[in-house]
Amino acid sequence: MSSDLLMSNAYINGQWREAPTRFAVTNPATGDTIADVADLDGDAARDAVAAADAAWPAWRKRSAKERSALLRRWFDAVIAHQEPLARLMTQEQGKPLKESMGEVIYGANFIEYYAEEAKRMAGETLPSHSDDKRLMVMRESIGVVAAITPWNFPLAMITRKVAPALAAGCTVVIKPAEATPLTALALAKLAEDVGLPAGVLNVVTASKPAEIGEVLTTDPRVRKVSFTGSTPVGKKLLEQCAGTVKKASMELGGNAPFIVFDDADLDAAVEGAIASKFRNSGQTCVCTNRLLVQDGVYDAFLNKLAARVSELRIGNGLEGDVDQGPLINAAAMEKVQSHVRDALEHGGRLICGGEPHSLGGTFYQPTVIADVTPEMRVAREETFGPLAPVFRFTDDAEAIAMANATEFGLAAYFYARDYARIWHVMEALEYGMVGINEGILSTELAPFGGIKESGLGREGSRHGLDDYTELKYVCIGGL
Ligand SMILES: NC(=O)c1ccc[n+]([C@@H]2O[C@H](COP(=O)([O-])OP(=O)(O)OC[C@H]3O[C@@H](n4cnc5c(N)ncnc54)[C@H](O)[C@@H]3O)[C@@H](O)[C@H]2O)c1
Numbered sequence: 371m372s373s374d375l376l377m378s379n380a381y382i383n384g385q386w387r388e389a390p391t392r393f394a395v396t397n398p399a400t401g402d403t404i405a406d407v408a409d410l411d412g413d414a415a416r417d418a419v420a421a422a423d424a425a426w427p428a429w430r431k432r433s434a435k436e437r438s439a440l441l442r443r444w445f446d447a448v449i450a451h452q453e454p455l456a457r458l459m460t461q462e463q464g465k466p467l468k469e470s471m472g473e474v475i476y477g478a479n480f481i482e483y484y485a486e487e488a489k490r491m492a493g494e495t496l497p498s499h500s501d502d503k504r505l506m507v508m509r510e511s512i513g514v515v516a517a518i519t520p521w522n523f524p525l526a527m528i529t530r531k532v533a534p535a536l537a538a539g540c541t542v543v544i545k546p547a548e549a550t551p552l553t554a555l556a557l558a559k560l561a562e563d564v565g566l567p568a569g570v571l572n573v574v575t576a577s578k579p580a581e582i583g584e585v586l587t588t589d590p591r592v593r594k595v596s597f598t599g600s601t602p603v604g605k606k607l608l609e610q611c612a613g614t615v616k617k618a619s620m621e622l623g624g625n626a627p628f629i630v631f632d633d634a635d636l637d638a639a640v641e642g643a644i645a646s647k648f649r650n651s652g653q654t655c656v657c658t659n660r661l662l663v664q665d666g667v668y669d670a671f672l673n674k675l676a677a678r679v680s681e682l683r684i685g686n687g688l689e690g691d692v693d694q695g696p697l698i699n700a701a702a703m704e705k706v707q708s709h710v711r712d713a714l715e716h717g718g719r720l721i722c723g724g725e726p727h728s729l730g731g732t733f734y735q736p737t738v739i740a741d742v743t744p745e746m747r748v749a750r751e752e753t754f755g756p757l758a759p760v761f762r763f764t765d766d767a768e769a770i771a772m773a774n775a776t777e778f779g780l781a782a783y784f785y786a787r788d789y790a791r792i793w794h795v796m797e798a799l800e801y802g803m804v805g806i807n808e809g810i811l812s813t814e815l816a817p818f819g820g821i822k823e824s825g826l827g828r829e830g831s832r833h834g835l836d837d838y839t840e841l842k843y844v845c846i847g848g849l
């Protein structure tokens with residue numbers, strides 16, 4: 371790994387910030403400590419807010435072309451450091467190196483996309499209601515943004531927020547997950563290297579997120595909170611933002627259905643299920659959480675799925691061609707095990723896996739359970755691990771009702787070939803994103819986000835810039 375990207379101090383106002391205490395960042399595959407990182411408190415978080423607030427006027431006054439050029443240089447630097455960034459990510463998060471390499475590109479693509487969008491942040495003029503008046507709408511930077519991000523995509527969940535924010539002329543304070551701060555700090559190092567001005571981008575590392583979150587959600591200088599993480603934490607942050615009426619974007623939890631109809635291409639459906647279920651060891655917000663398979667193809671699909679699951683290679687993401695790494699921590703292991711136990715206690719039929727992996731630690735066997743029913747916890751709760759529970763259904767109406775029977779509404783998937791069925795099912799699914807004959811739908815080109823308790827707002831696409839701008843209506847009279 372490139373040692374010049376291994377940073378362990380926080381980054382505030384263009385300075386690498388020490389702290390009286392530090393917290394360990396460990397490798398989930400080995401338990402080894404990678405680095406001891408500065409453990410900042412609320413006062414330091416306020417310093418970061420002050421730095422971002424002080425930097426905002428000059429940054430917002432920069433021309434769109436200047437901001438675009440700087441973002442482009444940052445993109446080029448991230449791409450040039452794909453390998454060291456990916457190796458750092460695999461060490462602190464655990465995902466296989468090939469997935470980390472992919473995440474660096476995916477995350478960098480948001481920087482490239484919003485480098486381009488910066489030049490398209492246009493306002494408008496409007497037909498006037500009176501001949502002595504002229505009407506126009508300005509699109510302006512919203513101001514200081516607080517970005518609080520999860521551990522499962524340590525790079526992409528940051529650039530998906532920071533890139534549009536910087537493009538719009540905002541300045542940012544990032545609070546990365548305590549499990550994976552090193553990738554965030556490496557991104558800040560590259561931003562510093564390409565000349566991003568002091569205070570525009572700040573990274574507050576901390577082992578106690580609530581104290582930092584309290585500052586970021588209540589300080590009046592922060593105009594926008596962009597959060598990616600669990601729904602319970604998102605609700606708490608929304609409550610905390612209410613006191614200063616902050617704008618908020620929420621990218622929250624999911625409970626994705628993966629529906630296989632009897633006219634589906636079963637081989638394609640199995641490949642889609644493997645990709646959607648077991649990516650990042652099942653630790654993504656858009657992972658399939660429930661597989662719903664029509665009666666007529668249930669056994670055939672189950673047999674094909676079990677055969678493919680048995681081919682998955684488990685191990686340390688840095689070693690060889692591994693398909694599944696460890697879970698992030700012991701709590702994640704316990705969640706998966708509790709869902710497996712509950713399903714089997716309530717009549718589920720174990721097809722494969724179902725136990726911690728022989729590698730020990732937080733490695734878990736990829737697991738398939740059949741004959742799963744809506745009474746089981748896996749029907750209602752996000753497992754966030756390598757467990758594929760397979761439900762069965764009889765007709766389209768039942769499949770749609772089962773799929774929508776959740777407070778979540780992030781991603782849904784289904785495999786079918788009849789076009790009338792495809793249209794009717796797609797329109798009936800209550801989700802922000804739908805994959806049809808496709809198990810991986812994420813791209814910087816499209817609006818990513820959910821409805822119901824899966825979130826507010828969208829990230830990616832031209833829509834993703836809107837969340838970092840305010841409209842100012844101007845009426846010029848006396849003409
Ligand atoms: N919708 C999406 O785009 C998306 C993407 C990734 C993860 N997620 C969701 O995130 C969850 C897993 O990620 P996680 O375990 O990191 O989630 P989490 O909610 O525990 O933590 C997310 C971030 O919030 C911080 N945090 C936790 N409690 C806080 C508090 N009281 N105040 C301020 N900050 C606080 C954490 O330190 C971390 O930085 C899953 O539910 C997953 O579905 C959603």
Ligand SMILES: O=C[C@H](O)CS(=O)(=O)O
Nearest residue numbers: 522523653654655656812
């Ligand atoms: O876990 C959440 C991420 O948003 C998943 S993805 O990489 O954007 O598909």
